[in-house]
Amino acid sequence: MATRDWPIKRKLTAILLLISGLVLLLTSAAFVTYEVVTNRQTIKIHLATRSLILAANSTAALAFANEADAAEILSALKYDPHMVAGALYRQDGRVLATYPVAGAADLIPAAPEPDGYRFEGGRLVAFTPVAQGGNQRLGTLYIASDTKAVSDALRLSGIIAIAVLAIALLAAYALAAALQGRISEPILALAETATAVSTRQDYSVRAPKFGADELGSLTDAFNQMLGRIQEQNKELQQHATRLEQRVAERTEELEHRNEALRRNAAELLAANTELDAFAYSVSHDLRAPLRSIDGFSQVLLEDYAAQLGDAGRDSLQRVRAASQRMATLIDDLLKLARVTRAEMRTERVDLSGMARDIVVDIQRTTPDREVEFVIAPGLEAQGDSRLLRVVLDNLLRNGWKYTSKRPQPRVDFTAVEENGNRVFVVKDNGAGFDMRYADKLFGVFQRLHSAAEFEGTGVGLATVRRIINRHGGRIWAEGAVDKGASFYFTL
Amino acid sequence: MNPGKILLVEDNPDDVTLTMRALKSHNITNDVIVAQDGVEAIDYLFGTKGRPAPTDLPAVVLLDLKLPKLNGMEVLQRIRSDERTRLLPVVILTSSDEERDVMDGYSLGANSYVRKPVDFVEFTKAAQQLGLYWLLMNRAPPSPRGP
Numbered sequence: 001m002a003t004r005d006w007p008i009k010r011k012l013t014a015i016l017l018l019i020s021g022l023v024l025l026l027t028s029a030a031f032v033t034y035e036v037v038t039n040r041q042t043i044k045i046h047l048a049t050r051s052l053i054l055a056a057n058s059t060a061a062l063a064f065a066n067e068a069d070a071a072e073i074l075s076a077l078k079y080d081p082h083m084v085a086g087a088l089y090r091q092d093g094r095v096l097a098t099y100p101v102a103g104a105a106d107l108i109p110a111a112p113e114p115d116g117y118r119f120e121g122g123r124l125v126a127f128t129p130v131a132q133g134g135n136q137r138l139g140t141l142y143i144a145s146d147t148k149a150v151s152d153a154l155r156l157s158g159i160i161a162i163a164v165l166a167i168a169l170l171a172a173y174a175l176a177a178a179l180q181g182r183i184s185e186p187i188l189a190l191a192e193t194a195t196a197v198s199t200r201q202d203y204s205v206r207a208p209k210f211g212a213d214e215l216g217s218l219t220d221a222f223n224q225m226l227g228r229i230q231e232q233n234k235e236l237q238q239h240a241t242r243l244e245q246r247v248a249e250r251t252e253e254l255e256h257r258n259e260a261l262r263r264n265a266a267e268l269l270a271a272n273t274e275l276d277a278f279a280y281s282v283s284h285d286l287r288a289p290l291r292s293i294d295g296f297s298q299v300l301l302e303d304y305a306a307q308l309g310d311a312g313r314d315s316l317q318r319v320r321a322a323s324q325r326m327a328t329l330i331d332d333l334l335k336l337a338r339v340t341r342a343e344m345r346t347e348r349v350d351l352s353g354m355a356r357d358i359v360v361d362i363q364r365t366t367p368d369r370e371v372e373f374v375i376a377p378g379l380e381a382q383g384d385s386r387l388l389r390v391v392l393d394n395l396l397r398n399g400w401k402y403t404s405k406r407p408q409p410r411v412d413f414t415a416v417e418e419n420g421n422r423v424f425v426v427k428d429n430g431a432g433f434d435m436r437y438a439d440k441l442f443g444v445f446q447r448l449h450s451a452a453e454f455e456g457t458g459v460g461l462a463t464v465r466r467i468i469n470r471h472g473g474r475i476w477a478e479g480a481v482d483k484g485a486s487f488y489f490t491l
Numbered sequence: 492m493n494p495g496k497i498l499l500v501e502d503n504p505d506d507v508t509l510t511m512r513a514l515k516s517h518n519i520t521n522d523v524i525v526a527q528d529g530v531e532a533i534d535y536l537f538g539t540k541g542r543p544a545p546t547d548l549p550a551v552v553l554l555d556l557k558l559p560k561l562n563g564m565e566v567l568q569r570i571r572s573d574e575r576t577r578l579l580p581v582v583i584l585t586s587s588d589e590e591r592d593v594m595d596g597y598s599l600g601a602n603s604y605v606r607k608p609v610d611f612v613e614f615t616k617a618a619q620q621l622g623l624y625w626l627l628m629n630r631a632p633p634s635p636r637g638p
Contacts (some may be wrong), residue, residue: 280589284557287586290609292505298611299512320610327609334588 008184016176024168030159035157039150043082044117047145050080051128055141058088058130062138075317077143084089084123084211085144088121088130091137099143122147183404184248186215188221203230261269272341279337293323332459335390336444339463344384344470351424352391353377355413358393362400369409371400376414379424387467388491389390394460395426395487401454402430402485420488429484433477463487495550495626496522500532500566501584502558509611510553510584513618521626523568529561536576541544548579551625554601556562557593564595571600578632580625 006014037431054073061069070088077083085107086099107123111131117126128141181316186209193207199316203226227343297316305313352375361371373396396411403409411425433448440446442465445458468475471491479485503505514523519593526532532552538544552570556563563583570576583596583602595613596604605621608614 259502266624278589280542284586287609288503288506288605291509291607291611294609295505295509295611297616298615299509324610331588 008187009180012184013173013176013182017172018182020172021163022167023170023175024165028165032154032157035153036150039153040119040124040147043145043147047124047126047143048117049142050083051126053142054086054143054232055128058141058349059132059138062088062090062130063132065090065096065313066385067097067193071099071101073097073306074099076103080145081150082145083143084146085142087142089140089142091139091142096139098486106412108142115140116418117146141350158282182210185216186210186219190215190219193226195223197226207473274343275337279334282330282334285325285349286482288331290323290327294320297323308466329459332457332463333444336459336463336466339390339466339470340389342384346382346384349381349382349383349388350377351388352413353379354385354389355379355392355396358389362397366400369400371403372408372410374410374412374414376412379415379422381422383471383491387470391464391467391489392426398487399428399430399485400459401456402432402449403428404430404454406430423490425486425488427484427486432479432483432485434481435479438477438479442475495631496524497622497626498524498526498532498535498549498552498557500529500552500563501555502527504624506555507616513615514622516615516619519619519622519626521550521622527604528559529563529566532566532633533561536570536579537573547574550580550631551621551630552579552581553584553621554581556583556587556596561592564599567596567599567601570636579632580629582584582621582625584621597635 003011003014017429054076057073060066061073074086074088074097075087083099087108088096088098089112090096095108095110098108113127115127115129117124119125123144123146125144128143129137130139130141131137136367153247186207189209189210193205194297196202196205205224206226209216209223257309258303297320300308301313301316302427308316355373359375362371372373387416393415396413402410403411404427408429412425413422414427415422417423431449437448441446442461443458446461446462447456447458465475467491468489473490474490475487479486497519499507499510500584501510507527511523520579524535526535532554536544536548553565554563558566563585567581568582570579570581580602581600583592583601583604584605585592585605586607588606593604595600605617610616
C-alpha cells in the first residue's frame with residue numbers, strides 16, 4: 001500500500017514516530033560524539049602526561065646511552081595495560097631501547113617521526129623530545145597507546161543511546177497511539193457517517209462531535225448539510241407522493257372515463273345495430289301492406305268502376321294517394337336513417353360543380369319551370385361527397401320548390417367569411433318563413449307550410465342538419481314571410 | 492315454341508294475387524308456379540322423395556328476399572351452387588331498397604334486381620316488362636337436362 005493510502009491513524013502514528021525518532025537520533029548522535037571526543041581528549045592528556053614524565057626520566061639514560069637503564073625506564077609502561085609499545089631513540093635516530101624488550105617490531109617505527117601526538121592505525125602515538133637543561137636535545141621518546149578506552153566509551157554510549165532510543169520510541173508510539181485518536185476519531189466518525197449516507201441514502205444519521213476545534217466545526221457543518229438534505233429529501237418525497245397520488249387519481253379517473261366510453265361505444269353499437277334492423281324491417285315490412293292497399297284499390301277501380309260511382313272512385317283514389325305518400329315518407333325516413341349510419345369518407349369536394357350537376361338535373365326533370373340558379377365558382381369543402389350531395393340537393397330543391405309562386409324565382413349558392421370561418425349560403429327569394437318558428441325548420445316531420453301550399457314530408461332539412469352535424473359543422477336559417485329564406489352552413 | 496314457366500317465390504298472398512293479376516292483365520299466360528317459402532322453391536326445383544324434379548326448368552325465378560324458413564339469398568345461393576340450376580335466370584323482386592341487399596344479390600349471381608313499387612300501376616308496368624323480357628325476349632340458357 002502506498003504511503004498516501006495509509007489509514008489516517010497509521011499516518012499520524014508514523015509522523016509522530018518519525019519526528020520523535022529523528023530528534024532522539026540526533027540527540028543520541030550528539031551524545032555519542034561528545035563521549036568519543038571527550039574520551040579521546042582524556043587519553044591524549046594521559047599519554048602526554050606519561051610521555052613528559054618518561055622523557056624527563058630518560059635524560060640520563062640517553063645522555064649516557066645506557067641501554068639497560070633505558071629499558072628499565074620503558075618497562076614501567078607495563079603498569080598501564082593500554083600502553084602497547086614504547087621506544088627511546090638517540091640523537092642520531094637509532095633505537096636505544098624498546099618496550100616490550102623483544103618483538104613488537106612492527107609497532108615501533110625504525111626512526112623517530114616528528115614530535116607530537118596523533119592517532120595512527122587505531123592507536124595513539126606520541127613522539128616527545130628528550131632534552132637536558134631545557135634546550136639540549138638528547139633523543140626522542142616514542143610511546144603508543146591503544147584506543148580501547150575510546151572504543152569502550154563508544155560502545156557504552158552507543159548501547160545507552162540505542163536503549164534510550166528504543167525506550168523513547170516505544171513511549172512515543174504508546175503516546176501517539178493514545179493521542180492520535182483526538183484527531184483521527186472525529187475524522188473517522190465523519191468518514192463513517194458519510195459512508196452510511198452514501199451507501200444507505202440515510203440522511204437521518206449525524207456525525208458525533210468530539211470537540212469545538214476545526215474538526216468540530218467541520219462536523220457541525222457536515223451535520224447541518226445533512227439536515228438540509230434530509231429536509232429537502234423529505235419535501236421531495238412529499239412532492240413525489242403527491243404527484244403519485246395525483247397520477248393514480250388521474251389514472252383512475254381516466255379508467256372510469258374509458259370504461260364509460262367503452263360502455264357508450266357498446267351501447268351505440270347496439271343502438272346502431274338495432275337501428276339497422278329496424279330500418280331494414282321498415283323498408284321491407286311496412287311497404288308490403290301499402291302495396292296491398294294501393295294494389296287492391298286499383299283492382300277495385302279497374303274491376304268495379306261502374307258500381308263504385310264517382311264518390312267511391314274518388315275515395316279510392318285518395319286511399320291510393322295516401323298510401324303512396326306514406327311510401328314516400330318511409331323512403332325519406334330511411335334516407336335519414338342511412339345518413340346517420342353511413343360511413344364517412346372525407347375528401348376534397350367541389351361544391352360548385354356538384355351544385356351545377358344538381359341544377360342541371362332539376363331543370364331536366366322539370367322543364368316547365370324557369371328558376372334562375374346563380375352558383376359562385378370555386379366553392380370547395382372537405383367532406384363526404386355523397387352526403388354533401390344530399391345536403392346541396394335538399395337545399396337547392398327547397399329553393400326551387402318555395403320560389404314556385406314568384407314571378408322571377410332565383411336561388412343563389414355562395415359563401416361568406418364570418419369570424420375567419422367559411423360559411424356557405426343557399427338563398428332564395430321564395431315564400432320564406434316566420435323567424436319565430438326557425439328552430440322548427442330542422443325537426444323531423446316539422447313543416448311550416450301545408451302540403452297543399454308546398455309538397456313535402458318534413459324530413460329533408462332534418463336530414464341536412466344531421467349530415468352537417470356529422471361533418472362537425474353548423475346550420476341555421478334566416479328569413480321572413482314572403483321575403484325569401486337563407487340557409488347558412490359550415491363544414 | 493314453349494315460352495316457359497315462371498317460378499314466383501313469394502310468401503305474401505296479397506303480393507302473389509297482385510303479381511299474378513299484373514302478369515295476366517298483360518297477356519302473359521304462362522304457368523306461374525308459386526312457392527310460398529324458400530324450402531318450397533328448392534323442393535320444386537330439385538324434387539323431393541314424393542315428387543321428382545320437373546323436366547323443364549322455369550324460364551325465370553321471381554324471388555322475394557324476406558321469406559320464412561330459407562330466405563331469398565339462401566335460395567339464390569342454393570340455385571347457383573347446383574350444376575343443374577347454375578345458369579337459371581333469377582330476378583330478385585323485393586320491397587327492399589337496401590344497398591346491402593342489392594350488392595349481396597348481384598354478388599350471389601342474381602340476373603336482375605327489381606324493387607316492387609307501391610303504386611300498383613307502376614307495379615303492373617314492372618311485372619309486364621319483366622314477363623315480356625324474361626319470357627319472350629331473353630334467350631334462356633340450354634337446359635342441362637333437356638333433350
